[in-house]
Structures are given as structure tokens and as C-alpha cells.
Amino acid sequence: MTKEQIRNAILEIIAQIIPDEDLSGLKGDIPLREQVELDSMDFLDIIMELRKRYGVEVPEDDYMQLATLDGCVAYLDPRMREI
Amino acid sequence: MVTEGSRETRVVITGVGLTAPNGDNLAQFRKGLLEGRSGVQRLSVRYIGDVLAGICHFDPLKYQKKKELRRGTRAGSIAIYCAQEAVADAGLDLASFDRSRVGVYLGITEHGTVETENEIYEIKQFDYDVKYWSHHHNPRVVANNPAGEVTLNLGITGPHYTLGAACAGGNIGLIHGLQMLTLNEVDLALSGGVSESAGSFGIFAGFRSEGALASHPDPEKACRPFDRDRSGVVVAEGGCVFVLERLEDALRRGVRIYGEVAGYAVNSDAADFIFPSAERQVECIRLALNRAGISPDDVDIINTHGTGTAEGDPVECQAIREVFGQHPHAYINNTKSFIGHAMGAAGALELAGNLPSFEDRIVHPTINLDNLDPKCQLGNLVINEPRRIDKVDYILNNSFGMLGINSVVIVKRFCGQGSDDSGNRETGD
Numbered sequence: 053m054t055k056e057q058i059r060n061a062i063l064e065i066i067a068q069i070i071p072d073e074d075l076s077g078l079k080g081d082i083p084l085r086e087q088v089e090l091d092s093m094d095f096l097d098i099i100m101e102l103r104k105r106y107g108v109e110v111p112e113d114d115y116m117q118l119a120t121l122d123g124c125v126a127y128l129d130p131r132m133r134e135i
Numbered sequence: 136m137v138t139e140g141s142r143e144t145r146v147v148i149t150g151v152g153l154t155a156p157n158g159d160n161l162a163q164f165r166k167g168l169l170e171g172r173s174g175v176q177r178l179s180v181r182y183i184g185d186v187l188a189g190i191c192h193f194d195p196l197k198y199q200k201k202k203e204l205r206r207g208t209r210a211g212s213i214a215i216y217c218a219q220e221a222v223a224d225a226g227l228d229l230a231s232f233d234r235s236r237v238g239v240y241l242g243i244t245e246h247g248t249v250e251t252e253n254e255i256y257e258i259k260q261f262d263y264d265v266k267y268w269s270h271h272h273n274p275r276v277v278a279n280n281p282a283g284e285v286t287l288n289l290g291i292t293g294p295h296y297t298l299g300a301a302c303a304g305g306n307i308g309l310i311h312g313l314q315m316l317t318l319n320e321v322d323l324a325l326s327g328g329v330s331e332s333a334g335s336f337g338i339f340a341g342f343r344s345e346g347a348l349a350s351h352p353d354p355e356k357a358c359r360p361f362d363r364d365r366s367g368v369v370v371a372e373g374g375c376v377f378v379l380e381r382l383e384d385a386l387r388r389g390v391r392i393y394g395e396v397a398g399y400a401v402n403s404d405a406a407d408f409i410f411p412s413a414e415r416q417v418e419c420i421r422l423a424l425n426r427a428g429i430s431p432d433d434v435d436i437i438n439t440h441g442t443g444t445a446e447g448d449p450v451e452c453q454a455i456r457e458v459f460g461q462h463p464h465a466y467i468n469n470t471k472s473f474i475g476h477a478m479g480a481a482g483a484l485e486l487a488g489n490l491p492s493f494e495d496r497i498v499h500p501t502i503n504l505d506n507l508d509p510k511c512q513l514g515n516l517v518i519n520e521p522r523r524i525d526k527v528d529y530i531l532n533n534s535f536g537m538l539g540i541n542s543v544v545i546v547k548r549f550c551g552q553g554s555d556d557s558g559n560r561e562t563g564d
Contacts, residue, residue, distance in 0.1 A: 069202075069205075070202050071201035071202060071205070072200045072201050072202050089202075093206070093270065093271065094202075096270045097270075100267070100269070100270070103266070103267065104261070104267060
């Protein structure tokens with residue numbers, strides 16, 4: 053997957069997790085939780101969806117690296133590049 | 136408290152919120168019951184295929200966000216819809232109410248079955264690897280979930296919990312709310328019952344294994360209490376929440392009063408897991424009559440529990456004949472014949488469907504009764520067509536459940552403070 057595809061994949065997951073939110077203006081460098089209503093259980097949903105859809109495991113110690121959309125892409129790029 | 140010889144605290148019903156397979160508010164539901172409109176339909180259920188079930192059609196997004204729906208349970212959604220509708224119906228503005236003095240007490244038959252089945256189905260796609268098991272599982276399956284979701288949605292900070300009472304749950308929820316008001320634990324009780332049972336293949340499969348799951352070429356004719364050709368239970372989902380408050384509070388607010396809870400009783404068969412006991416049902420009915428301070432001839436409508444099983448219906452009829460005689464004053468009906476068995480919601484829904492009789496003096500019938508089982512012979516059974524009667528002062532509602540739990544609630548037409556039979560309402564209609 054390209055970085056753009058990874059970004060879209062993450063956005064698709066987020067849209068499913070928080071379907072009431074408008075994601076069109078989401079900024080890549082600002083923490084997601086500062087832009088949309090996303091609590092810890094929602095975050096665990098993102099982790100679960102990455103596991104179910106792409107077989108990607110994110111250890112708890114790495115959760116902070118997924119705080120922003122750009123951070124997600126950077127973290128997942130080496131793990132999803134071959135998908 | 137409503138006990139023998141004691142009338143210190145009078146508790147009244149001032150709001151009704153409900154969803155049933157044939158109506159999403161009391162007016163629709165009542166119309167369906169008077170027009171003979173069933174809510175039973177075909178439903179495709181995982182592992183089983185087509186079954187007959189009662190499914191509700193309320194709009195859950197009326198009171199919840201999509202995210203809340205995704206996170207919560209169907210029972211929670213039903214409970215929220217019913218609670219919100221009941222609060223609105225009672226003319227309450229909870230924002231200006233002390234919400235620490237509101238209690239949420241909901242009867243359930245079971246809870247967690249649907250969610251657990253869903254999770255097992257989900258991890259089956261991953262060869263049962265439990266790392267795919269949802270972190271939402273525990274908050275979804277805790278037994279207080281439906282009541283808890285109501286408090287989250289309405290910002291209620293008073294007590295909340297469910298009462299597991301099998302198919303007597305709806306009555307038990309109402310009874311418990313009355314008790315908490317009587318104990319002055321709360322000033323307002325959101326009480327009733329909910330069921331998401333139709334989402335569980337296990338409930339259908341369980342009844343089928345018992346030989347007690349209804350089948351019929353026409354879904355609307357499948358639930359046939361007291362009929363010789365009945366074939367068992369039609370599982371339904373649904374919910375009904377009453378706003379209960381002390382009479383003086385209701386009078387001060389000047390709101391509509393649907394009726395006063397005049398008496399109740401709960402007892403146990405101590406006999407069998409599934410088969411009922413006429414003897415204990417008789418004791419339960421008599422205890423409720425005694426607490427209401429009335430005789431059998433004072434009761435105008437008996438809403439039966441009758442689920443449409445060969446084992447259950449005759450036992451209840453035997454109990455009714457023993458208490459009320461072969462030729463009772465009361466007219467007798469059944470609500471499950473329309474909507475199926477809404478399990479934890481059944482008692483509350485069935486009571487709600489009869490409350491308008493205080494106003495219109497019409498008894499809704501039991502439908503799908505074409506060939507009366509001689510063992511279910513009851514005087515004044517209202518069959519297939521509604522019946523207008525002279526007066527409706529007392530409605531008695533039976534609800535019984537597995538493990539031998541019996542419950543009876545008696546509601547009295549509200550005639551004004553201190554008056555028994557004036558017919559003059561102190562509050563508007």
C-alpha cells in the first residue's frame with residue numbers, strides 16, 4: 053500500500069468508529085483526539101480494525117505514535133507497505 | 136406503601152414510553168391492539184434460518200448518535216428510546232429535575248446472550264483467536280447495561296440496575312420502582328422492562344429444542360394462546376418504561392395520571408425450571424388482590440400471561456378460574472397473541488396496552504383464537520374482537536417466568552385524591 057492508501061485506510065476505519073464526526077477537515081499533524089470525539093475505547097477499536105483488516109499488530113507501547121494521522125501513516129508505512 | 140391496610144404512599148403512572156412490534160408509542164400500540172394488527176414477521180436468524188419473531192421498528196437515532204449505537208446494545212437502545220419517550224410523555228424536563236433522585240429499574244429476562252453470540256460469531260472468522268474478541272464485550276454484557284445506558288443518555292445520576300426475572304421482568308421492574316418510591320429512595324422511577332431476545336439464535340433454538348417454538352404459514356397467526364392449534368412461543372423484542380411518581384408529586388405537577396398502582400405480588404413456585412404451578416399463581420393473584428384491598432369481582436380486566444404453549448396456558452386458566460370463578464366479572468384478554476412474547480418487556484408492554492381502557496372502556500381481545508382449547512375455557516374471554524364494557528376501574532396483569540417466578544400487578548383507575556369512585560379526574564386527560 054502507498055502512503056496515500058494507508059492514510060485512506062486509516063480514515064475509513066476512523067469513519068466507521070466515529071460515524072457522527074465530519075472528517076473532511078482533519079489535519080494530519082494535530083492529535084486526532086483534539087479534532088474529533090475519540091476516546092480510549094474508540095482508539096482500541098482502531099487497533100482492533102488494523103488487526104482484523106490488515107493483520108497489523110500495534111503493541112501498547114507504540115500507541116502514542118498513532119496520536120496523529122501523519123503519525124499513523126509514518127508508523128504503519130513499513131508495516132503495510134507490502135500489503 | 137401498598138401493603139395490607141397501609142396506604143401511606145400512593146404511586147401513580149404519569150408517563151409511558153414503549154416500542155412494540157406493532158407500535159412505537161402507546162397510541163400506535165393501542166390502535167394496533169384494537170384493530171387486531173399483529174407485529175409478527177419472518178426473521179432470518181443465524182444458524183437457524185427463517186423463524187417468526189416480533190421486531191420493533193422505532194428509530195434509534197431519535198435519541199442516540201451512530202457511535203452510541205455501535206458501542207451499546209440493542210437492549211440499551213430500546214431502553215433509551217422507551218425512557219426518553221416516557222419522560223417526554225410525562226411532561227418532564229429532566230434538566231430542571233434533580234437527576235440524582237431519579238432511579239432506573241428495568242426488568243430483563245436475560246442480558247448478554249446476544250452480545251456473546253455476536254462475539255463468538257466474530258472470532259469464528261479468525262479461527263476462534265480471542266485476540267479478536269471485542270473490548271466492548273464486558274460493558275455490553277454486564278447485567279445493568281440497559282439501565283446504565285439510559286443513565287448515560289439522560290444524565291441520570293440516581294440508582295440504576297436491571298432486575299432479572301425471566302418473563303415476569305416487566306412487572307418486576309414496575310414493582311421495584313414503586314418500592315423505591317415508597318422507601319423514598321428516589322422521587323421519580325423509570326420502571327419497566329426491555330428485551331433484545333430476538334437477536335439471539337440461542338433463544339429460538341432453545342425454544343425449538345423444547346418443542347415450544349411457534350410456527351405457522353402466516354406469521355401474524357403464529358401466536359395463538361388458548362387455541363387448540365397453538366404451537367408455542369413467538370419470540371419478540373420490545374420495551375416499555377413507565378414514569379412512576381408519588382401521587383402528591385404528580386398532583387403538584389398537574390400531569391395526566393394513567394392509573395394508580397393499587398397492588399402487586401411476587402412469589403415462587405419452588406417446583407420446576409419451566410413448568411408453571413397453578414397453586415402458586417393462585418396465591419400470587421390473591422396476595423395482589425389482598426394488598427389492593429379488593430375482591431376478585433372488583434377486577435374489570437385480566438391481562439393474561441398466556442404464551443401459547445400447551446403446558447403454560449391451561450395452568451394459568453386453571454388459576455384464573457380458581458380465583459375468579461367460572462363466570463368472572465372481569466373480562467380477560469391476551470396481548471402476546473398480537474406481538475409475540477417480548478420476554479423481559481412483556482409484563483410492562485401488556486399492562487401499557489391495557490391502560491387506555493380506563494378511558495375508552497374497551498377491552499382489546501386475544502386474537503388468533505379460532506378453536507378454544509377446552510382446558511382454557513374462561514368466562515368473559517374477549518376473543519378476536521374488542522369489547523366495550525360498562526366500567527374499567529381495575530386492571531390486573533399477570534406475568535410469569537421460568538424458574539417459577541410469578542408476578543401480578545393491579546392498576547386502578549385514578550379518580551382523584553381520596554376518592555374511590557367519583558369518576559372525576561383531578562388532572563386533565
